[in-house]
Amino acid sequence: MTKTRVTVIDIAKAAGVSKSTVSLVLQGSSLVHEGTRSKVSAVMRELGYVYNRGAANLRQAGAKSKIVGVVVNDLTNSFFAELAVGVDMVVQSAGFVQFLSNTGESIDRQREVVASMREHGISGLIVSPARATDAADFKPLVAAGIPVVVVVRNLPGAKVSSIVSDNQAGMMSAVKHLAGLGHKRIAFLGGFPDTAVFDDRLAGYRSGVEAAGLDYHEDLVVSSAPSRAGGVEAIGKAIALSRRPTAAVCFNDAVAFGVCDGLHARRLEPGADFAVVGFDDVIEAQAAVPALTTVSVDPQGIGRRGAQMLLKQINAGKAEAETVVTAVRLVVRESCGAGKTAPAKTGKSVKIETGR
Amino acid sequence: MTKTRVTVIDIAKAAGVSKSTVSLVLQGSSLVHEGTRSKVSAVMRELGYVYNRGAANLRQAGAKSKIVGVVVNDLTNSFFAELAVGVDMVVQSAGFVQFLSNTGESIDRQREVVASMREHGISGLIVSPARATDAADFKPLVAAGIPVVVVVRNLPGAKVSSIVSDNQAGMMSAVKHLAGLGHKRIAFLGGFPDTAVFDDRLAGYRSGVEAAGLDYHEDLVVSSAPSRAGGVEAIGKAIALSRRPTAAVCFNDAVAFGVCDGLHARRLEPGADFAVVGFDDVIEAQAAVPALTTVSVDPQGIGRRGAQMLLKQINAGKAEAETVVTAVRLVVRESCGAGKTAPAKTGKSVKIETGR
DNA sequence: ATAAATATTTGGAACGTTCCAATTTTGTCA
């Protein structure tokens, strides 16, 4: 179809200079004479030259490929889509492009995409690991000097940087808020017990309960799939308890929505008859009826921050494993029964302190 | 950090063969002796060899880079996230990786990312163009023999393949359905009039109205931002009309949700007091209260199909511009007032014919 | 056992760029 690619040599020939000079122009070197530079640039535009990064980083062996890999476990979940957008923002403005792949929680797929990305010479990787990812899986990458930043879910034994939200503090503040509203029996609903995130959030719940001077009862913890359906299931069990709770903090917003569904089905009004608090502050939380009180984690911010961290490591050449726990804030809306004074307004937000 | 990259020559040396043989093994050629192949593979594993695609497609000049670019206008919108997932699926199983970027409706950003992708040697591009994209923007790509598939929004003058959903038929079936329920005054709410998608959907509305033997009245068409807020606004105007409508088809689901909000605010129950139909069938449509009757477009399917089309063109080498209009189906739930018999069940679905 | 056929292996020469050391051009100062 097309003739032959326009190369730096064609430009050189047409502009009457050497290929070295053209190369210098390409990298904006201050060595070239202003006149030469503009002539060469003009010729490039004229001939429709397109830079061949493949060839370039073949020569400059290694580090500077201008590609970062981004791997998420579920792009369908808007939480992760937002995260990817955040990464894209900073990565793009640094002149990098992102290789984005979705693993759909498949560990094999994750291995494949990471391998593929490596073949393509990524100079760094941001990953929200699939469930049950082996910490050793990223060993070869870091051994090869490719910085890795793990986000959202942390990998216990891996010596890589990570950035997670402050699950514990978030859940604790949610519980405190409910206790402040007078609730004595607060349940923890949803989530699979075998994940690090679950453990963190549950620990936060427990601290909150104890900080409020209430007793921690195991039967008030009802696990389930971290989905809307799981929420329906969990509230069903919770309602049936002899010590029936009057409020619940949920593993995430999806569960919280399910809980609201379940309450509706029993002719109970979330907010009025039973207080519900979510976690994540997904985009729909604000617009739901009733608007969901939830812990906001700003996935896009995590993405941006993770990308910054990664770029820093890429530029430094040295990958010093660093862990950041990002602040999180409780957004009070209607579903907890506290927002009734100003319905449908933007929720007032309670900034909470962050750990390190 | 790392010593020096392991290359095909290192493998050759260690396995006691020539680099050519190693290369042959790499591409799974049938020319190499079985014994040799396994020995070489073993050495590769042992030394931790990673293939350098950059070098590879430098040599095999051009077409086969195993990268496809994906550009969407709003990854935050779960519709496009789903689309990207669909693309990823087929692209990945064909041994390609996807370069995904988000333009956020910025035409400049779109230009940048496309240029960047080109420098990286993508062998094809799938794009959901930002608003007001110039059809000529992709001219250079196709001139260079890089297949381009436009999805979701079509570019009028561009000679590229495209795959859009059957907006017209979808809207028509929605109107017919409402008319069948006895509605005489059906409004068309939301959307910006300057887009191709709007035109298509409005045309479908008009055909539907006329096919049902009703009159088309311009005042029943109320445009607004294609968002939840826009929906609230639009229903406000519609309710105030002298010939007050009893039902509405909406530009998309977001608008439909806004319309429901607006109805609630006026103590009207969507489904019972006023029929509402959306468009897109976003993930929340099913779980909303009342569940939204809407036209389902399966973004993931579009992504998969677009990817298949692109791969076909990549393999064919020849890019024959082809246009596909994908079928769409009306999913009847509660918000139109017809689903009351089986509340909260999965909506029955009405498959409608597709154009070409 | 030997020629012919087939199976397997192999050195270069690309691909398009950057880097280096060396060269040429231009400018400055006495």
Next chain:
DNA sequence: TGACAAAATTGGAACGTTCCAAATATTTAT
């Protein structure tokens, strides 16, 4: 104007792969 410094330019030699044509090893058929 000559000598020297500074500025600008320039030919190779890489980088890690694939391709090609040619060489070598193994079979097969006579």
